[in-house]
Structures are given as C-alpha cells and as structure tokens.
Amino acid sequence: MPGKALILVENLSVPFDRRVWQECTTLRDAGWEVHVICPQGTKRDTEPEAVIGEVRIHRYPLKAATGGPAGYLQEYGSALWHTFRLARRVGPVDVVHACNPPDLLFLVARMLKRRGAKFVFDQHDLVPELYLSRFDRGEDLLYRGVCALERETYRAADVVIATNESYRDVAISRGGKRPEDVYVVRSAPAVERFRQVPPEPELKRGKPHLLCYLGVMGPQDGVDYALRSLALLRERRTDWHAVFVGAGDTFDAMVELSGKIGLTEHVEFTGRIPDDDLVRYLSTADVCLSPDPLNPLNDVSTMNKIMEYMAMAKPIVSFDLKEARVSAGEAALYAPANDEQVFSELIGQLLDDPEERSRMGKLGQARVEGPLAWRESTKALLAAYDGFNPSGNHSGQ
Incomplete structure (x- = not known):
C-alpha cells in the first residue's frame, strides 16, 4: 500500500514548480501521504507552512545566489541546513524524493535511508553540464567537485527519474544505474x-x-x-x-x-x-x-x-x-x-x-x-514508486 513520501526541492517554491506539483498531486491521487520541503517564494508561496489539496508543504527562507560559484555555495549551504531541519520535523518516511539541482540533497536522503526510506533521485538537470554551460570555466576543480556530487547522488539512489531519454542514458552510462531502475518521467505542460x-x-x-x-x-x-x-x-x-x-x-x-x-x-x-x-x-x-x-x-x-x-x-x-x-x-x-x-x-x-x-x-x-501529455508521464512515475515492494527490493519496470 502507498505510504508517506517526502519531496525535496531547492530551486523553486511549490506549487510554483509545475513539474513537482504535478508529481505531488499524482502521488496524492494514488494514495500517498505527500510532504514537500522547498524554499519560500518572494511574491507567492510565501507562507512557511501550507496544506494545499492535502499536500503538506514546509518552506524555508532562502536568498537566491548572485554572482559566480561562491554565491551558489552560500545559497546551497543555507538550503541544505534548512532541509535537514525540516526533514527531522516531518519524521520517518517511506520514500524520499529529491529533485536537483543541486546534487547535494542525497545527504538528506542518506539520513532518511538509515531510518528505512527508499531514495528516488529526480534528475531535473545534468549539473556538470549546467556548470560548464553557465560559468564557462572549463573542467576546473569546482567542475570535478560537481561531478563527484553527482556520482554520490547516483550511488545513493534506489531509483532515478529522468526527464527524457538523453538523461536516462547518462544515468545508466555515467551513473552506473541499472536500466530497470531508471524511469523517464517527461515534463509536460499543465x-x-x-x-x-x-x-x-x-x-x-x-x-x-x-x-x-x-x-x-x-x-x-x-x-x-x-x-x-x-x-x-x-x-x-x-x-x-x-x-x-x-x-x-x-x-x-x-x-x-x-x-x-x-x-x-x-x-x-x-x-x-x-x-x-x-x-x-x-x-x-x-x-x-x-x-x-x-x-x-x-x-x-x-x-x-x-x-x-x-x-x-x-x-x-x-x-x-x-x-x-x-x-x-x-x-x-x-x-x-x-x-x-x-x-x-x-x-x-x-x-x-x-x-x-x-x-x-x-x-x-x-x-x-497525446504522446507527450502528463497522463503518459504519470504511468512511469507510479511505476517507479510501485516498484518498492514490502521486502524493500525494487521490482523494476
């Protein structure tokens, strides 16, 4: 039977993040108790706590990064501290579902895994490629650090959700995940x-x-x-x-x-x-x-x-x-x-x-x-969750 799921988001508030909100409501409709930890918005989603459509949302204050990589380190450090704090408040869960960027939320997922949760990595961006494309610094020390964090996230994940087949290929080839543990859940407009x-x-x-x-x-x-x-x-x-x-x-x-x-x-x-x-x-x-x-x-x-x-x-x-x-x-x-x-x-x-x-x-x-509608993506999302059987083993696609 469905249990309790905790979705972690860092770069947008919820329900402003349309993809995450679609995932929340899909899981809720399938019987899951859904909690979300995310930052507060500036003009909307400003309340620290909200229950919307039976989805429980826990928000923290966050100042968006400005400037180069140093600004992002400060932003991500603050977000990680708040996420740990609120995850302890939510308590034990059956599934922790972390949406990147950044590839740091596996640290929270590891804590929850020690309490029996399974970890779903929802890869919205390929962060190494994002780093190369955004900062034009080449494969420097920070880039190598970003790659290491992605490897640790893949290693910790029981299941990976990819937004398209290209991302799925990366999860299998670079991430070393088994094909049956990587699901394509395409983003679709509401x-x-x-x-x-x-x-x-x-x-x-x-x-x-x-x-x-x-x-x-x-x-x-x-x-x-x-x-x-x-x-x-x-x-x-x-x-x-x-x-x-x-x-x-x-x-x-x-x-x-x-x-x-x-x-x-x-x-x-x-x-x-x-x-x-x-x-x-x-x-x-x-x-x-x-x-x-x-x-x-x-x-x-x-x-x-x-x-x-x-x-x-x-x-x-x-x-x-x-x-x-x-x-x-x-x-x-x-x-x-x-x-x-x-x-x-x-x-x-x-x-x-x-x-x-x-x-x-x-x-x-x-x-x-038709083929790109969200209803098609829901099938893969629920398959990723349904694969967790009572013995804790993933049954695959």
Missing part, C-alpha cells in the same frame, strides 16, 4: 493552464505580427541570441513587435542589450506575469521563440517553453538541438546551432506563411495532448 483566449491585437503595439519568448533568462537560455536575431530581422522588416515574458539572472542585462542594438521600440520585457496575462500574449502570438544555444546542457535537455508553446498551438523557431527535435518534431523550424542569421530568416519565413503557422501549431498541440 494543459488546463494553457487555454486559448481571443487574440488581442492591441498587444501587437500597432504591428501586424507578435513574436513571443517565454521562460527563464539566465546565461544559458539564449535570450541574447534571440535579441541579436531580431536585430537582423529588423534590417529586413519592421512589421512585428516582440514580447519577452519571464525573469532571471540576466534580465537587466538583456533589457540593456536590447537598447544597445536598437530594439527598444520593437521589444517589450514584461518580467514574470500572472497566468491570465501569459495566456493573453501566447493566444495573440504569431511565432514563438526558443533560442537556447547549443551547449552541453541544452542539447540534451527538454525545454519547458517548447512544450508550453505547443500547448497553445503556436509554431516555434528553435536552434537545432537533439531534445528540441524530440519534443517539437514538425511543430518547429530549426536553425543550425547558434546561427542567428538563419534563426531570423526562419522567423520571417513563418510570418509570411499563415497556413504553415496554423499547420505547425495544430501538430504541436496534438503532441502535448
């Missing part, structure tokens, strides 16, 4: 969050077309590539307005860059906005942008923005990344990796072809409502 509303032409600021970017703005997310591509597009045509929805470490730098390259009149930065406003922009958009450049992390990662664009039946322009193609298929046009000129040309190509935009959008929507 389709109830993405329901089209009538387009609002005024969002286009007097232009015929609206381009939209949705997502985090960090060093590895490619917003600078998108802006430079739009500067190239502006040289050929000015019949578009672009909106960038989201925030992150490089938000201010991207606003500054847009001014430097002469896009102030063409580009709007909204920051994070409520879901209702997000849906208004996406419903009005003609083309959506996924400018994540080719790097060690992006090539093998599933981009949430792509899934969300498809949920809204929008055509996409992306760089040619392995997992971008797996997710979007024919719902996107692909520029050669990091080629801003071709990226801008593909945007223009779609702006000139409304029938193709409609066809691609419908294909993408069918994918997220």
